[in-house]
Amino acid sequence: xxxxxxxxxxxxxxxxxxxxxxxxxxxxxxxxxxxxxxxxxxxxxxxxxxxxxxxxxxxxxxxxxxxxxxxxxxxxxxxxxxxxxxxxxxxxxxxxxxxxxxxxxxxxxxxxxxxxxxxxxxxxxxxxxxxxxxxxxxxxxxxxxxxxxxxxxxxxxxxxxxxxxxxxxxxxxxxxxxxxxxxxxxxxxxxxxxxxxxxxxxxxxxxxxxxxxxxxxxxxxxxxxxxxxxxxxxxxxxxxxxxxxxxxxxxxxxxxxxxxxxxxxxxxxxxxxxxxxxxxxxxxxxxxxxxxxxxxxxxxxxxxxxxxxxxxxxxxxxxxxxxxxxxxxxxxxxxxxxxxxxxxxxxxxxxxxxx
Ligand SMILES: Cc1cc2nc3c(=O)[nH]c(=O)nc-3n(C[C@H](O)[C@H](O)[C@H](O)COP(=O)(O)O)c2cc1C
Numbered sequence: 001x002x003x004x005x006x007x008x009x010x011x012x013x014x015x016x017x018x019x020x021x022x023x024x025x026x027x028x029x030x031x032x033x034x035x036x037x038x039x040x041x042x043x044x045x046x047x048x049x050x051x052x053x054x055x056x057x058x059x060x061x062x063x064x065x066x067x068x069x070x071x072x073x074x075x076x077x078x079x080x081x082x083x084x085x086x087x088x089x090x091x092x093x094x095x096x097x098x099x100x101x102x103x104x105x106x107x108x109x110x111x112x113x114x115x116x117x118x119x120x121x122x123x124x125x126x127x128x129x130x131x132x133x134x135x136x137x138x139x140x141x142x143x144x145x146x147x148x149x150x151x152x153x154x155x156x157x158x159x160x161x162x163x164x165x166x167x168x169x170x171x172x173x174x175x176x177x178x179x180x181x182x183x184x185x186x187x188x189x190x191x192x193x194x195x196x197x198x199x200x201x202x203x204x205x206x207x208x209x210x211x212x213x214x215x216x217x218x219x220x221x222x223x224x225x226x227x228x229x230x231x232x233x234x235x236x237x238x239x240x241x242x243x244x245x246x247x248x249x250x251x252x253x254x255x256x257x258x259x260x261x262x263x264x265x266x267x268x269x270x271x272x273x274x275x276x277x278x279x280x281x282x283x284x285x286x287x288x289x290x291x292x293x294x295x296x297x298x299x300x301x302x303x304x305x306x307x308x309x310x311x312x313x314x315x316x317x318x319x320x321x322x323x324x325x326x327x328x329x330x331x332x333x334x335x336x337x338x339x340x341x342x343x344x345x346x347x348x349x350x351x352x353x354x355x
Contacts, residue, residue, distance in 0.1 A: 147246065149242050158314045193220050261324075299343050316347070
């Protein structure tokens, strides 16, 4: 049973397999395929298993062992779904090939943003026109709850040996259930966006991280899940005051974050998720068309400081660039135009013995 279907699947080319999986995932995360695999004869299953490497085969076998016997009606329906998908593959391949040329062109044009276009893209900026400095931070609204943060430099470091910290830095995706203290959070916020000095009539901030033209075009949002003395919910950092402003409690915040990060579940399964919003005008005001390259570089410095600061207090983090832009912006109430999320980083306590 289902041998024909499984034979067709095992004969798919690499591109066809990717397109098949993409389509299949739209149906209950691929469940119909597992159902026919379970309901198939051993011969049919083996046909498919021959296309897998040893780890993939083990993964599928474990998954199938966990599945209960399949009801024949359900299997028949699943078979129909799979056949329907298989029949659309030639059309999908043709459309991908047609798009290929367009995408190559787009790639070449996207490369332009990576270049320093200071002389080729010269334009009169808003700064040159005398338009006032954009604000350094989004101020809290009157009536919003403000949380004072402790002195970040009072944090107890596990190590202050810079060589040790750089040497140990890794992307961490597994955290313990231990909470972060407010002092540790204060330290991480200071390390990533803390202001050392305001200059130029308080229009420019000098911070713990560099930023082209000291534009610092970011706002730090925190999805707090497990931080002592903080209720779970969404917060924003006020770097000038070194305070937090409470924004709102969001039901099922963890699972909403995980979903928006394409089921990378460590994004919500942590003590606190850092989400950096970009306010592009702060950079565009001075650098117009060249601002976007430098703003993207700037955020890398911010996240690297988070990595290093985390390592120094037995915490871990992982930079996350793969997320659904619209879903995350909507979750944070950002308009996606004048402000949008550009990077995420979950933070949690580590169990080094287990690593
Ligand atoms: C810009 C950027 C985006 C990243 N996005 C993700 C991501 O979405 N998911 C993930 O698990 N890791 C992500 N990472 C982490 C990388 O996978 C990681 O840095 C890489 O595997 C090297 O491992 P290391 O950081 O431990 O040296 C990202 C890293 C960077 C710098």
